[in-house]
Amino acid sequence: MAKTLFRWLFVPLLLIAAGIVISVYTVNNPTDSLVARALTYDSILKSLREHLWLMLVSMIGAIVVGVLVGIMLSRPKLYYLGRGVENVVNVGQTIPSLAILALFFTIIGLGFRVAVFALFLYSILPILRNTFAGIINVPDSIIESARGMGMSPFRILTLIELPLAFPIIVAGIRTAIVINVGAATLATFIAAGGLGELIVIGLSLRRDMIVLTGASLAALTAIILDYLIGQVEAKVVKWV
Amino acid sequence: MSMKRLLALMLMVMLLTGSLFVIGCEAEEVRDDMLDDPDEDLVDVPEPVDIVVTVGSKEFTEQLILGQIAILALEHNGIPTVDETGLGGTVIAREALESGDIDLYWEYTGTGLITIHGFDEAITDPDECYEVVSQIDRDEYDLIWLDYTPFDNTYAVMMRQDDADALGISTISDLAEAINEGVEAPDPGTWVFGSNHEYSTRDDGYPGLLEHYDFAFDSVDVMDYGILYSALRDGDIAASMAFATDGRIPAFGLVVLEDDLQYHPVYNCAPVVRKEVLDAAPQIADILNPIAAALDVEAMSNLNMMVDELDYLPSEVAEEWLTEQGFIQ
Numbered sequence: 001m002a003k004t005l006f007r008w009l010f011v012p013l014l015l016i017a018a019g020i021v022i023s024v025y026t027v028n029n030p031t032d033s034l035v036a037r038a039l040t041y042d043s044i045l046k047s048l049r050e051h052l053w054l055m056l057v058s059m060i061g062a063i064v065v066g067v068l069v070g071i072m073l074s075r076p077k078l079y080y081l082g083r084g085v086e087n088v089v090n091v092g093q094t095i096p097s098l099a100i101l102a103l104f105f106t107i108i109g110l111g112f113r114v115a116v117f118a119l120f121l122y123s124i125l126p127i128l129r130n131t132f133a134g135i136i137n138v139p140d141s142i143i144e145s146a147r148g149m150g151m152s153p154f155r156i157l158t159l160i161e162l163p164l165a166f167p168i169i170v171a172g173i174r175t176a177i178v179i180n181v182g183a184a185t186l187a188t189f190i191a192a193g194g195l196g197e198l199i200v201i202g203l204s205l206r207r208d209m210i211v212l213t214g215a216s217l218a219a220l221t222a223i224i225l226d227y228l229i230g231q232v233e234a235k236v237v238k239w240v
Numbered sequence: 241m242s243m244k245r246l247l248a249l250m251l252m253v254m255l256l257t258g259s260l261f262v263i264g265c266e267a268e269e270v271r272d273d274m275l276d277d278p279d280e281d282l283v284d285v286p287e288p289v290d291i292v293v294t295v296g297s298k299e300f301t302e303q304l305i306l307g308q309i310a311i312l313a314l315e316h317n318g319i320p321t322v323d324e325t326g327l328g329g330t331v332i333a334r335e336a337l338e339s340g341d342i343d344l345y346w347e348y349t350g351t352g353l354i355t356i357h358g359f360d361e362a363i364t365d366p367d368e369c370y371e372v373v374s375q376i377d378r379d380e381y382d383l384i385w386l387d388y389t390p391f392d393n394t395y396a397v398m399m400r401q402d403d404a405d406a407l408g409i410s411t412i413s414d415l416a417e418a419i420n421e422g423v424e425a426p427d428p429g430t431w432v433f434g435s436n437h438e439y440s441t442r443d444d445g446y447p448g449l450l451e452h453y454d455f456a457f458d459s460v461d462v463m464d465y466g467i468l469y470s471a472l473r474d475g476d477i478a479a480s481m482a483f484a485t486d487g488r489i490p491a492f493g494l495v496v497l498e499d500d501l502q503y504h505p506v507y508n509c510a511p512v513v514r515k516e517v518l519d520a521a522p523q524i525a526d527i528l529n530p531i532a533a534a535l536d537v538e539a540m541s542n543l544n545m546m547v548d549e550l551d552y553l554p555s556e557v558a559e560e561w562l563t564e565q566g567f568i569q
Contacts, residue, residue, distance in 0.1 A: 032358065033360055034441060037441055037443075038441045110476050111476070188437070188462060189463060189467075190467065191434070197462055200437040203331070204330075205438060205441060205442060206330065
């Protein structure tokens, strides 16, 4: 057990260690006073914490809403509505994330909540689409045999459709996470902080070290989360 | 040949010779003028130059307008240009200039000093700052700074006019005193300072401001420069950094607090040209220097406001202003 847990956590721990090494190195070897001011343990931790909060809150909301709405739309009664929603979602995904943030800034205002809301909406799209597509594409023959065996629609959903659609739903969630990490770096434009703050400060001051620190931490976050979800998926698939 | 046709023919011949005569006289007059005043040919009959000047700019309004002003003025004086305005920020514009992708863009003396040449200490005297920066660029980069503008687009601290009046604040010292004495903050209820990313960190920005005036805000909201002004207007922040020439300051009912302890460095603006290009077309300096001299704070804020608030295009306001000032016809 301890061994599997170690194998499980080896990659994330390695990546976290890489993040710490990068942070410690850049904080202790600033190229000048500007870098020293922008990169302190406090500022890096603050940005990272803000970034994780932005992601966590918006992703949890997006997973709950995306999966539930996806399931609802795949029910026979709402199926045609589902096709329409799928198209709307596909079009929605083509709007750049910066534009979504800007749009909600003009409507609601600025700060953490607005950024979370924009990220939440943006992350729903791939999850909803994949949930819908995953359930719709379960072969009719399987559903009919289940019905023939006398299963209720609810049991068909939980025992047949969801397990079969599971890998596709998780693929949607992983896509959403990667998009989310990237889009969250833009939240700094509307005063919501995050690792984007380091990136934009570095860019505007022409100090690559600050940009690299912010960007590599964001990239590491995305890789770690993607890996963890992948591991969970593998476990669940085995268990199902 | 009928009589009518003969008459018509004679008339035509007369008209032709007549017009030729007139044109000849005019040509002679022009030549006379040129002898009288050799400078005239620079303005009226541009000499053809075998050089194309690629004009760049950064991405914000003032830079776009200045870029268009340079383009129109050069084109009007017979120097062909390529429009590469709207590059994404100081770093990109500067690197494009160094690599020769662009030949000219307007840069601020303070930005040259701190952002480009990495000085830690700001200079608050316009001439001194200009001298230092232009000398380094001339000696080390073969880049020439033409004359700088009277307007100084420096950093400033601003508040809503109503709040400033109500609290009796007109200088940054007043603001520092009010905060230190625990005066209740206007919207959003705490002393939140709005800043863009650059100002929040740079040596001559927010950290130094607090030190220089010896006070502290409750918190800082770092956001994109473009939304600072509306965030302040809408009460999301209590005070904010600004650029002194931004047209939204008058348009949104905001007010710049006087920098009574001379903290902010100078940011006069000047066209920076690659030496190679200036050598090939030295008249660029003669064209742009008087234009720079005419750009004071009032003129620049007005031009900025026309674009930001009244939705004119940078090229339109540039053309209108140049015409109004008599630089182009």
